[in-house]
Amino acid sequence: MDMHSITPIAAFDVEKGKATAIGGGPLDLNASQGYRWIHVNSQDEALRPWAKEHLPDIAARALWQSETRPRCERLDDGLILNLRGVNLNPESDPEDMVSLRMWITEHAIVSARIRKVWALDSIRQSAEAGAAPETAGEFLAELTYGLTSRIETVSLGLEEQTDELEEAIAEGRRIPTGKLGDIRQAVIKMRRFINPQREAISMLATLENWIIAPDELALLRETANRTRRIVEELDATRDRLSALRDHIDADRAHALSRNSYVLSVVAAIFLPLGFLTGLFGVNVAGMPGTTAPSAFWVLAGVSAVGGLALFLIFKFAKWL
Structure with a gap:
C-alpha cells in the first residue's frame, strides 16, 4: 500500500485511446493496460515524498527543480523530459516561457508544472472528454507538436512587429519609445529556451526501438525541424532588430552632428558682429558717432x- 499520496491536477488511465479519470485514493504508476498519466503541480508539498516513493531519485528531483532548461535524458527504462512553452496565461507575456517537467515510461507519464501549459491542457481537456493519445509515444508527439505550434505563432508575431518597425522607419515615422527594445528582449528570452528545446526534441526523435512507434518518430522529426526553423527565424529577427537599432542610432548621431555644425556656423557669423557691436557699445569718451x-x-x-559677406564666404566655401 502507498505510504504517501498526492492530489493531482488530473489523472487518467488510457487504454486504446480511451481515457478514464482516476478517482480518489492513493496513486501509483501501475497501469494494467495502456498507460497512466498523472499531472501534478510541482509546488505541491506532497510531490516530493510521493515522487521519491514511485520514481527513480534523479527523475523525482527533476520534477521540482526551481530552474530548468529543456532536456531529454534516458534513465533505465524511462525518460526525463523537460520542455518549455509560451506563456498564454492571462496578464502574462508570451516570452516569459512556462516549464514542463516529465517522467515517461511505456506505461506511465508523470508531468509537473507551476503555471498552466496550454498544449498539455489541451490534451487534458480531450482526456476529460474521453479521448487521449493511444500510447505514451503518441502522447509525446502530440505534446511537442502543440508546444511548437504555439511557439511558432508567437515567433511569427514578433517577426510581424519587426516588419512594422522597418516600415515605420522607412517612411520616416516615429516609433514608440522602447518598442524596439521590448521586441528584442522578447526574442532573446524565447531563443534562450527554444534552442535547447530543439536539441531535446531532436534527441527524442532519435529514440528508436523504444516506446515510440515509427510514425510517431516521423512526427517528432518534423516537430524538431519546425523548432529549428523557429530558432533560425528568431536569429534573423534579432539581427534585423540590431540593424534597426544601428540605423536609428546613426540617424540620431547624424542629426546631432548636423545641428552642432549649424550652430557652429551661426556662431562663426555672429562672433565678429558681436565684437563690433560690443566695441561700439562701450560708454567711454571719444566714441565716434555719439552725436x-x-x-x-x-x-x-x-x-x-x-553678416551677409560672412554668409556668402561660408556658402562659396561649401561650409553651408
Whole structure:
C-alpha cells in the first residue's frame, strides 16, 4: 500500500485511446493496460515524498527543480523530459516561457508544472472528454507538436512587429519609445529556451526501438525541424532588430552632428558682429558717432553687410 499520496491536477488511465479519470485514493504508476498519466503541480508539498516513493531519485528531483532548461535524458527504462512553452496565461507575456517537467515510461507519464501549459491542457481537456493519445509515444508527439505550434505563432508575431518597425522607419515615422527594445528582449528570452528545446526534441526523435512507434518518430522529426526553423527565424529577427537599432542610432548621431555644425556656423557669423557691436557699445569718451543722428543706422547697415559677406564666404566655401 502507498505510504504517501498526492492530489493531482488530473489523472487518467488510457487504454486504446480511451481515457478514464482516476478517482480518489492513493496513486501509483501501475497501469494494467495502456498507460497512466498523472499531472501534478510541482509546488505541491506532497510531490516530493510521493515522487521519491514511485520514481527513480534523479527523475523525482527533476520534477521540482526551481530552474530548468529543456532536456531529454534516458534513465533505465524511462525518460526525463523537460520542455518549455509560451506563456498564454492571462496578464502574462508570451516570452516569459512556462516549464514542463516529465517522467515517461511505456506505461506511465508523470508531468509537473507551476503555471498552466496550454498544449498539455489541451490534451487534458480531450482526456476529460474521453479521448487521449493511444500510447505514451503518441502522447509525446502530440505534446511537442502543440508546444511548437504555439511557439511558432508567437515567433511569427514578433517577426510581424519587426516588419512594422522597418516600415515605420522607412517612411520616416516615429516609433514608440522602447518598442524596439521590448521586441528584442522578447526574442532573446524565447531563443534562450527554444534552442535547447530543439536539441531535446531532436534527441527524442532519435529514440528508436523504444516506446515510440515509427510514425510517431516521423512526427517528432518534423516537430524538431519546425523548432529549428523557429530558432533560425528568431536569429534573423534579432539581427534585423540590431540593424534597426544601428540605423536609428546613426540617424540620431547624424542629426546631432548636423545641428552642432549649424550652430557652429551661426556662431562663426555672429562672433565678429558681436565684437563690433560690443566695441561700439562701450560708454567711454571719444566714441565716434555719439552725436551723429544716423550713427545707429550706419552701424546696423555695416553689421548687416558684414553678416551677409560672412554668409556668402561660408556658402562659396561649401561650409553651408
